Amino acid sequence: MSSSVWGNEKTQFFTKLTPEKVLDAVDALGYQCTGRISVMASMENRVYEVEVDCDESQISSPSEKFRIVKFYRPGRWSKEQIQDEHDFLFSLIDSDIAAIAPEKINDLSVHEDTNGLYYTLFPKKGGRAADEWTDDLLEQMGRLLARVHNTGAIKPAEHRLKLDIPTFGESNLEVILKSPHLPLEYRTRYEHVCLQIFKLSEKLFENLKYQRVHGDCHHGNILINQHPFLIDFDDMSMAPRVQDLWMIVPGRDEYAIQQKHILLEAYESMTQFDRRELRLIETLRSLRIIHFSSWISLRFDDEAFKRSFPHFGSAQYWEKEIFDLTEQIGYIQDNLNESGVAGY
Numbered sequence: 001m002s003s004s005v006w007g008n009e010k011t012q013f014f015t016k017l018t019p020e021k022v023l024d025a026v027d028a029l030g031y032q033c034t035g036r037i038s039v040m041a042s043m044e045n046r047v048y049e050v051e052v053d054c055d056e057s058q059i060s061s062p063s064e065k066f067r068i069v070k071f072y073r074p075g076r077w078s079k080e081q082i083q084d085e086h087d088f089l090f091s092l093i094d095s096d097i098a099a100i101a102p103e104k105i106n107d108l109s110v111h112e113d114t115n116g117l118y119y120t121l122f123p124k125k126g127g128r129a130a131d132e133w134t135d136d137l138l139e140q141m142g143r144l145l146a147r148v149h150n151t152g153a154i155k156p157a158e159h160r161l162k163l164d165i166p167t168f169g170e171s172n173l174e175v176i177l178k179s180p181h182l183p184l185e186y187r188t189r190y191e192h193v194c195l196q197i198f199k200l201s202e203k204l205f206e207n208l209k210y211q212r213v214h215g216d217c218h219h220g221n222i223l224i225n226q227h228p229f230l231i232d233f234d235d236m237s238m239a240p241r242v243q244d245l246w247m248i249v250p251g252r253d254e255y256a257i258q259q260k261h262i263l264l265e266a267y268e269s270m271t272q273f274d275r276r277e278l279r280l281i282e283t284l285r286s287l288r289i290i291h292f293s294s295w296i297s298l299r300f301d302d303e304a305f306k307r308s309f310p311h312f313g314s315a316q317y318w319e320k321e322i323f324d325l326t327e328q329i330g331y332i333q334d335n336l337n338e339s340g341v342a343g344y
Contacts, residue, residue, distance in 0.1 A: 013115035014046065014074050015302070022048050025113045026069055029105045029121065043304060044234065046071040049124065067103070068122040071113075082110050082118055084157040085233050088212050095151045097144070098229035100125050127223030127231075133249070135262055141228050141248060142266025145217075148230065149241050150271050152212035156238060163215070163239035164205055165198050168287040172294035179297040181313035190318065193325045194290060200332050201283040208277065210238045217244040242277035243284055250285070282331035289324060 023033045036051035048069045059065065072082060086109045089101035102109040102120040111119050130137065161167050173194045176182055182190065214221070216235035222228055237243075245267065249259045267273060296312050299305045311317050 011074055013117055014071065017046050017071060017117075019048075021113070021115075022069060022071075023050065025071075025111070025119055026050050026052065026067065026121065028113070029111060031067070040068070042070075043299075043308065044076070045073050063124040063126055066124040068124055070120050070122065072118045072120075074117060077118075078159065079110055079118060080159040082120070084160050084212075085236050086110065086120070088152065088157065088236055089233060091151050091154065092148065095147065097147050097151060098225075098227060100229075100231060125223075125225070127225040127229065130219055130222045130224055130228060133259055137224070137228065138249075138259055138262045139266040141222070142263045143270050144228055144230075145241075145244055145248070146267045146270035149211065149213065149244070153209075155212075156210075157212045157236065160212070161237050162210060163213075163237045163243055163284070163287070165201060165287070168291050169194070169198050172287075172290045175294040176290070176297055181297050181300060182318065183313075183315065186315075186318040186322065189322050190325075193322055193329070196329055197283065197286045197325065197332065200329065200336065201280075201286075204280050204283055204332075204335070208240050208280075209274065210240065212236060213239045213241060213244050215239060215243060217247045218250075222248075240277045240280060241273060242280055246281045246284060279335040282328055282335055286325060286328040286332070289321065289328070293321060 019037045022037060023035065026033050032053040034051045034053055038049045040047040040049055048071075050067050050069050051065055052067055054065055056065075077085075086102050089099050090109075092099040093101045100122050102122050105111070105121070109120055111121075113119060130141075133141075173191065177187060177191060213236070214230055214233060215237040216232065217230065221230060221232045223231055245263065248263055249256050251259075264273070293312075296305060296309050300309075300312060305312075
């Protein structure tokens with residue numbers, strides 16, 4: 001699991017990135033910036049929209065005048081892990097799947113600035129948020145994910161994390177138990193409920209196929225431009241295919257059940273799917289809850305995290321976490337007792 005970057009000598013450069021340093025990094029790749037730059041929303045990394053000089057007679061859209069510049073938080077991903085992300089995006093483009101792959105400059109997509117920060121340039125591509133999942137849009141999304149996963153299965157991401165209990169469960173729990181943000185009076189209860197989840201879920205991970213998946217396939221990472229496409233492969237991992245499917249429709253109510261049917265039927269019209277993976281959903285949901293607390297804990301010295309999660313570390317926060325994870329145990333037990341998963 002990634003470790004805390006605080007204290008890493010490069011972090012000071014990351015937290016003090018200025019527009020001038022960003023523009024210098026883009027200029028160093030052979031572009032000439034106009035000086036127009038804007039900050040884009042990103043908690044984990046630093047992302048900017050930069051305008052570059054170009055011959056307007058040679059472009060077909062105003063978006064072509066801009067580049068999206070992404071600086072990776074130091075200490076999180078190695079250069080090889082970032083390259084795994086890029087290689088997946090290149091393979092999607094090669095398979096004629098809508099995606100935003102980074103630009104290659106001198107045959108490289110991962111660059112390093114003068115302070116040792118890794119960064120990359122993406123073309124700008126517009127799209128709208130997927131606010132409401134119509135039946136037609138769900139069918140399109142199911143077919144898209146099937147094609148993404150078929151491409152993802154061609155080769156592994158050798159340096160990326162494996163979405164399993166040791167990596168996303170036990171390692172995250174270790175981080176949380178060592179964190180000063182978990183009060184002593186909650187440590188035993190929190191540890192106990194997490195260990196119950198890990199123990200219950202062990203057999204669900206047996207004999208599963210792992211492959212490249214998006215890994216963080218929530219609504220905010222899906223845009224519509226005539227058809228849906230995925231953005232932000234930063235959390236790409238080696239995981240069962242169901243990791244991407246359940247996050248499209250994470251609910252459990254009757255309406256969500258109907259949507260899941262539509263999504264999965266469209267998916268299976270394009271590729272095979274091992275329905276045993278459906279029994280993993282509640283465990284994957286649990287691991288995501290634990291991972292989220294670990295992530296905030298590691299980043300809480302960042303003022304942006306303190307502003308975004310003002311109640312993190314409070315009694316109310318941990319009471320809710322323990323309640324939610326305890327509730328997850330019941331759902332996991334239901335999946336263990338059934339041959340399939342209700343709602344599919």
